[in-house]
Amino acid sequence: MASSSQASRAHPAHPNLAFRRLRGSRSAGEFATAVRRAAREIGEQVSCDARYIGRVESGEIRCPNYAYERVFLHMFPGLTLTDLGFTAREDVRGRGRRAAPDAPEARTPATPFPPCRPFDDGRPDSDSDSDEESDVLRRAFMTSGSVTVAAASLGLGLASGSGSVPAQRRVGEAEVGAVEEAVRRIRLLDDRHGADGLYRRAAQPLRAAYALLDAGTWSRRSTADRLHAGAGELAISVGWLAHDSGRLDDARSHYAEALATARVAGDPGLEAHAFCNTSFLARDAGRYREAVRTAQAGRRAARQVASPRLLSLLALREAGGWAGLGDRAACEQSLARAHAYFEQGASPHDPEWMSFFAEPEREALQAQCWAALGDFRRAAHHARRAAALQDHRFTRNLALYRAELAADLARAGAPDEAAAAGEQVLALLGDVRSSRIRTMLADTARVLAPHRRAEGVAAFLDHHATATRRVSRA
Template sequence: MASSSQASRAHPAHPNLVFRRLRGSRSPGEFATAVRRAAREIGEQVSCDARYIGRVEAGEIRCPNYAYERVFLHMFPGLTLTDLGFTAREDVRGRGRRAASDPPEARRPAPPFPPGRLFDGDPPSNDSDIDEESDVLRRAFMTSGSATVAAASLGLGFASGSGSGSVPAQRRVGEAEVGAVEEAVRRIRLLHDRHGADGLYRRAAQPLRAAYALLDTGTWSRRSTADRLHAGAGELAISVGWLAHDSGRFDDARSHYAEALATARVAGVPALEAHAFCNTSFLARDCGRYREAVRTAQAGGRAARQIASPRLLSLLALREAGGWAGLGDRAGCEQSLARAHRYFEQGPAPDDPEWMSFFAEPELEALQAQCWAALGDFTRAAHHARRAAALQDHRFTRNLALYRAELAADLACAGAPDEAAAAGEQVLALLGDVRSSRIRTMLADTARVLARHRRAEGVAAFLDHHASATRRVSPA
């Protein structure tokens, strides 16, 4: 992607037909899965999905970032980037090749903001899956004069205390601003996967305010830009809502999800509407509003039928199953679980929403475990929770800790205190890297169940270690 609107016009996108041929008969989603698998083989981590593959093939990504370069060259040994249909990196970035006739804006040095940092105060990130073209968006946004305040609020590398979330009246919104909103969504999700929600929620409010300020005061020349901005702002509201949800701020989460749903309805974005209903259903279940959980999951399913994504329908069926389980309706739960499996087995699809990258077999198992636990079948719940923990990629620490906490809780209620204590110890070992009120609450509940089994093997040690860890954790 070019680093400015001028550069974009000078270098119009040309489809990468070579890369399309290399994909062969695989769908974009299937090929993205192969890319992620190849990345793991060489110790890289890329957040490749069907949309990224589509952008490459459309020529929007003229040259991949270094992480993707290593992965692609690993997948196709003996070929170079140009052999794969990409443009030489120096031609894309323009290092040392700026023409004297380039506009001053294009020659202006990039501001000294480190790439890959969403919020002031975040530790330097080694994440290699943040596309290099996102750095170009950051620079274009930050050097566009009147957008500086909004860029700062979007967290694209800002100084402490900056960013009120306001945008000058009638700000022209283009690719750079929309890309910044979309990148903020991806960055929040990545940081949550690694570290949990508790340390992120308050800082994530600034990018959200800035995104909606762009909606309120911005103007755009193309309908597609407006549609993308509405979808991006709505997804950002859901991401911030999920941070609130996972950190136990349920009222805040409900407000953010409602904001996303309103945005979806106004803009007519069924994918965003389905996502908002999906998260609202999950929140309702966590709050004990089980009939609402069922109704909102069903509403999400109606919106999702406009999207060719069996996996999305599978997840919404699981949300509905969770509501039925909370109501004690075993038949309703089993029917929803069966429907979820039928959809899941259809596999990934090109139209799977980007946010659903988390929904793989480990999550399928974990959500089933939650249903069986709600129905009181803890042995069956423990079986699914154990599979979830075994299948989860260990680099996504938050989910690994969550699945093991679920396993510990299920084992404790199933009458296996020694195994529960062992699983609990594994969770405690991960809490140095993860801050999630949800996980701490689950572990505290497990400790209370195990308190009457102190004489069982490993239980006393776990209870002592848990008490010590609880004393060290400051309130969120």
């Protein structure tokens, strides 16, 4: 990845005067509030603030991500992105022009994280299941080489394969920005394709980021804070890839690393995130008491963040722990708290990583609670809502919610509906690689095996067996 200075020389920022005119007499903060309100009107969730508006108007953001694009076009019907002063997306991403074989840029070595759209409101989406950018990013990430290559992509200049940096290396905007962008790249790829195959590659930039923390020096406290936060978020992202691909011990280690980083930096937001993911992991590992305790610890840290949605998610994590312990009353109390916090709406203080937490995810987490308590019909109701509400562009979550629906229906005594939901998951698994989802589907197949005569069940079982053999040979 080019440094910030290199990028600015290649694409100098030009003020977006058209967008500034559309803001009119409103302050940047007032306009950001209008953007968030418009997002809610169409079911989007963006963490827009005055800083984001300033970045757009200065030309730093040449093209918004898809969520912001939908919001802006909703706010100004009849206008295009170009009318709003943005650069065409294909020009930002480099699709519009191909370098000739002997052009200087054609000889630039590929990096694991090629340029893509700015990512300012959380996880991005894409136009379709065959979106070209997702495929390019996935191939670039999957074919990345050694730690040296990963470090180069962060602009860290590490010694070959050593995972170390020169003593007292000066850390600036370029290095910190590259660490933050690595987090966004990983989340983008996970959204589209799931964790399997990404985990080992993602560990490379993580090692580079922590090597920089160990050996770097910085002139400003804000730079140090951002690097600690970026490294911690990177550890959580890599931990999630480990979690979703079934490497639970590795995930636990990465989350602990992030928690330690948060404590050293005095970063309550990062601490809450680490506890949130640790609680989720503990629940999946059957350590339900730990799931409750870590969710409660996350809630204490989150009180300093001023984000009701973060408190809502942590309450749902706690509810999952209580459900695993079979304590229905405590689970329902946590669910009630989660609903109350969620209904307070989005906040400018919502962390960037929480953009996934909208109505579909809330429904899915409730489904998991009721399933753990043995109320599978109620669980299926929430899982069906999660799948129905989920934007189809978020392929991995769509597959996950449908897999949960299939599992709940199978145990609720609706084998035909379960088989139909299972078939929908199989149709998505060509694009999504997640051990967690495959394990859920395998469990559903085992539950449905005695019901082969029910409509659609035999076909599903045969299709699942074929898909399983295909994965085993890969």
